[in-house]
Amino acid sequence: MKLSREEVVHIAALCRLGLSEEELERFQEQLSNILDNFDILQQVDTSDVPPTAYPIPLENVVREDEVAPSSPQDDILANAPRQEEGYFRVRAVLEQ
Amino acid sequence: MNRYDLTIHQAHQLLKKREVSALELTKAVLEHIAHVEKKVHAFVTVTADEALRQAAQADERIKSDDLTPLTGVPALIKDNMCTRGIATTCSSRMLENFVPPYDATVVEKLRDAGMVMVGKGNMDEFAMGSSNEHSAFFITSNPWDLARVPGGSSGGPAVAVSTGEAIYALGSDTGGSIRQPAGFCNIVGLKPTYGRVSRFGLVAFASSLDQIGSMTRDVADSALVMNVIAGYDPRDSTSVNYPVPDYTKSLIPDLKGLKLGVPKEYFVEGMQRGVEEVMRTAIAKLEELGATVDWEVSLSHTKYALAAYYIIAPSEAMANLARYDGVKYGFSYEGKNMWDAMEKTRGYGFGPEVKRRIILGTYALSAGYYDAYYLKAQKVRTLIRREFEEAFERYDALITPTSPTVPFKIGERVDDPLQMYLSDVCTLPINIAGIPGLSVPAGFCDGLPVGMQILGKPFSEEVLFRIGYAYEQATGWGERRPQLEKGGK
Numbered sequence: 001m002k003l004s005r006e007e008v009v010h011i012a013a014l015c016r017l018g019l020s021e022e023e024l025e026r027f028q029e030q031l032s033n034i035l036d037n038f039d040i041l042q043q044v045d046t047s048d049v050p051p052t053a054y055p056i057p058l059e060n061v062v063r064e065d066e067v068a069p070s071s072p073q074d075d076i077l078a079n080a081p082r083q084e085e086g087y088f089r090v091r092a093v094l095e096q
Numbered sequence: 097m098n099r100y101d102l103t104i105h106q107a108h109q110l111l112k113k114r115e116v117s118a119l120e121l122t123k124a125v126l127e128h129i130a131h132v133e134k135k136v137h138a139f140v141t142v143t144a145d146e147a148l149r150q151a152a153q154a155d156e157r158i159k160s161d162d163l164t165p166l167t168g169v170p171a172l173i174k175d176n177m178c179t180r181g182i183a184t185t186c187s188s189r190m191l192e193n194f195v196p197p198y199d200a201t202v203v204e205k206l207r208d209a210g211m212v213m214v215g216k217g218n219m220d221e222f223a224m225g226s227s228n229e230h231s232a233f234f235i236t237s238n239p240w241d242l243a244r245v246p247g248g249s250s251g252g253p254a255v256a257v258s259t260g261e262a263i264y265a266l267g268s269d270t271g272g273s274i275r276q277p278a279g280f281c282n283i284v285g286l287k288p289t290y291g292r293v294s295r296f297g298l299v300a301f302a303s304s305l306d307q308i309g310s311m312t313r314d315v316a317d318s319a320l321v322m323n324v325i326a327g328y329d330p331r332d333s334t335s336v337n338y339p340v341p342d343y344t345k346s347l348i349p350d351l352k353g354l355k356l357g358v359p360k361e362y363f364v365e366g367m368q369r370g371v372e373e374v375m376r377t378a379i380a381k382l383e384e385l386g387a388t389v390d391w392e393v394s395l396s397h398t399k400y401a402l403a404a405y406y407i408i409a410p411s412e413a414m415a416n417l418a419r420y421d422g423v424k425y426g427f428s429y430e431g432k433n434m435w436d437a438m439e440k441t442r443g444y445g446f447g448p449e450v451k452r453r454i455i456l457g458t459y460a461l462s463a464g465y466y467d468a469y470y471l472k473a474q475k476v477r478t479l480i481r482r483e484f485e486e487a488f489e490r491y492d493a494l495i496t497p498t499s500p501t502v503p504f505k506i507g508e509r510v511d512d513p514l515q516m517y518l519s520d521v522c523t524l525p526i527n528i529a530g531i532p533g534l535s536v537p538a539g540f541c542d543g544l545p546v547g548m549q550i551l552g553k554p555f556s557e558e559v560l561f562r563i564g565y566a567y568e569q570a571t572g573w574g575e576r577r578p579q580l581e582k583g584g585k
């Protein structure tokens with residue numbers, strides 16, 4: 001399974017990963033090799049087999065909607081790259 | 097015996113009888129770290145001042161007879177578990193300066209028990225790797241041969257326990273990351289049943305595969321650590337609400353009445369001859385100890401586990417690592433606009449193995465490929481799980497090598513991702529199935545450690561401990577220490 005350069009560019013855009021030219025080329029090669037090894041799964045008959053998301057029989061783990069103490073704002077902002085008046089400061093999301 | 101070579105239970109006896117203080121024990125360990133670290137580089141952060149403070153507190157507790165088996169005993173925490181006020185980097189540039197405002201549940205539990213934390217352990221970045229070579233900071237060396245890898249991704253913790261830089265450690269295991277380095281460093285490593293130990297505060301890699309576990313010098317120590325860290329946590333929605341037994345009651349030195357199976361598929365093509373010989377001798381020893389062994393067990397879906405894992409884990413990882421966008425914490429690149437900032441933050445902040453896996457996972461989940469890859473892998477996962485279930489109806493435990501080879505040389509596999517992935521071929525299926533796995537020292541091949549893996553059905557850690565303990569008492573492989581003074585071999 002040979003990944004094209006366009007496919008790698010497309011996927012990198014989907015997961016917002018900035019890659020250099022060198023990385024694009026290297027990953028294209030390495031990932032194509034890795035994907036070849038996944039073909040083996042096509043040998044398995046899974047026609048009546050349900051998928052497993054988690055290996056334990058838990059479903060709909062919920063709690064009562066009760067207010068409980070949360071982390072202090074200062075603690076949460078302590079690692080913020082940019083903050084202002086208790087907000088995380090980010091680049092403009094919408095165009096003008 | 098050097099104080100830093102004690103086990104938890106040995107240290108506890110001395111502390112209880114006031115023959116040594118927590119402060120003396122901690123100082124001995126810290127001095128040893130200062131002496132040995134330049135050779136092995138197991139620590140991202142050494143928390144010497146904190147450790148001495150905690151040791152003093154532990155001594156107060158001991159004075160009022162308020163001690164637990166872990167009180168005053170120095171430990172290393174892998175650097176992907178949040179420790180309040182102390183950098184938690186996952187050995188990544190992305191989190192190089194991240195200081196968590198909270199403790200992981202397991203860290204809280206250990207603190208309550210009186211742990212003395214000596215530092216945070218180096219690892220493969222975001223737990224993605226099998227050799228510790230993918231740490232963004234530096235490589236950790238195997239103390240048994242400094243030119244070889246310690247295994248990964250819990251390489252730092254494994255090395256620290258092996259050299260005496262910590263009496264025990266906590267690691268995490270998603271595809272073998274506790275067991276494989278434990279095997280490579282001649283220590284005991286347990287990956288508990290999925291859901292047995294809380295993942296709250298563990299930086300997530302693959303949410304349906306990750307588990308935190310103990311890395312110790314012997315099986316009794318593993319039981320002591322599990323007694324503290326296991327248990328239901330409402331803050332982890334995948335935590336299972338089963339009572340925690342006293343695991344030290346499983347330490348029975350014989351295997352009479354136990355039925356063991358050896359799955360042929362784990363004696364893989366390309367397995368090192370010497371490792372195979374060590375394994376056959378080890379399993380024969382289990383028979384001597386009273387177990388009946390069936391050497392002809394077959395788990396035919398084993399060969400699909402590698403592909404299933406390398407679809408499922410990267411897919412879950414790409415979702416878990418989407419949070420690293422430079423907005424709320426971590427590395428943040430200015431960029432020309434929001435998207436450019438995000439792409440460059442992630443491009444510069446993540447190392448190559450992490451990026452490879454994010455791309456793999458994104459591809460496997462993307463439109464047009466989801467069914468063929470991710471969904472298919474999940475179905476194969478069901479078959480692998482069922483196969484283990486059926487086997488455990490006939491056998492109390494399964495025995496396999498932990499790794500097909502002894503520790504390989506630094507640099508040997510790091511440029512060939514596929515070769516690297518093959519290091520975990522014996523450990524991956526266990527995470528896929530969610531069952532527990534214990535690696536114990538089983539001997540040496542060319543002077544390098546070989547681990548034996550013991551597998552059981554979900555929540556059967558007691559059976560694994562019994563088998564590991566009986567084997568360990570009869571052979572003593574884990575008592576050997578690496579000779580670092582002589583250059584590590």
